[in-house]
Amino acid sequence: MASGKTHDKITVIMSPFAAGIFFLINFSKSKDIGNIIAFTILGVAVYIFGGYMFSGDVDIESVEFNRWGPLKVIWRLYQRLFSHRSIFTHGFILGPAIRILYVYGIYLIICALLYALDVINLSTSQLIKATALFMEENKQLSFNIIVALFLGSGLHTLTDLIYSFFKKIFKGKKRPRRGKKRKNYL
Ligand SMILES: [Zn+2]
Numbered sequence: 461m462a463s464g465k466t467h468d469k470i471t472v473i474m475s476p477f478a479a480g481i482f483f484l485i486n487f488s489k490s491k492d493i494g495n496i497i498a499f500t501i502l503g504v505a506v507y508i509f510g511g512y513m514f515s516g517d518v519d520i521e522s523v524e525f526n527r528w529g530p531l532k533v534i535w536r537l538y539q540r541l542f543s544h545r546s547i548f549t550h551g552f553i554l555g556p557a558i559r560i561l562y563v564y565g566i567y568l569i570i571c572a573l574l575y576a577l578d579v580i581n582l583s584t585s586q587l588i589k590a591t592a593l594f595m596e597e598n599k600q601l602s603f604n605i606i607v608a609l610f611l612g613s614g615l616h617t618l619t620d621l622i623y624s625f626f627k628k629i630f631k632g633k634k635r636p637r638r639g640k641k642r643k644n645y646l
Pocket of ligand 1: 517616
């Protein structure tokens with residue numbers, strides 16, 4: 461598995477490429493250059509968040525996990541539910557999809573508690589409806605955010621796969637070292 465620093469570097473290096481994707485997406489949806497630039501910046505910002513904090517490595521005690529600060533506690537259950545680098549955390553589609561639903565689920569649970577304590581007056585079903593309505597009314601915003609989260613996480617998985625592939629090749633070519641390992645060959 462590539463280190464957190466490697467992932468960070470690749471996320472930054474690929475950010476112009478991500479900017480190109482968001483520019484094209486928004487260029488196809490709008491003719492207003494201000495709108496296109498604003499959504500491109502938002503897309504890149506969320507993409508970087510996706511790589512730095514929302515990647516599959518929140519499934520272990522990683523750099524990404526620790527960046528959540530006191531909020532990292534929310535990922536404890538996630539780490540218990542899914543094993544490291546499983547398709548549920550590192551899958552190109554399942555990984556980010558489950559994480560988005562997971563965070564949203566936690567948000568709903570907290571709101572349900574606040575509702576039970578009379579702090580807020582929106583029930584869980586009303587909140588879900590409000591979210592759906594917000595996404596419907598802000599399609600471009602929602603689409604950019606979702607694509608950005610998938611892109612940031614996807615790049616992480618791709619890096620892990622490439623890293624593992626080359627590690628295997630180089631490991632296979634390595635000659636047996638002296639000492640402990642050599643015993644296996646005797
Ligand atoms: Zn990983």
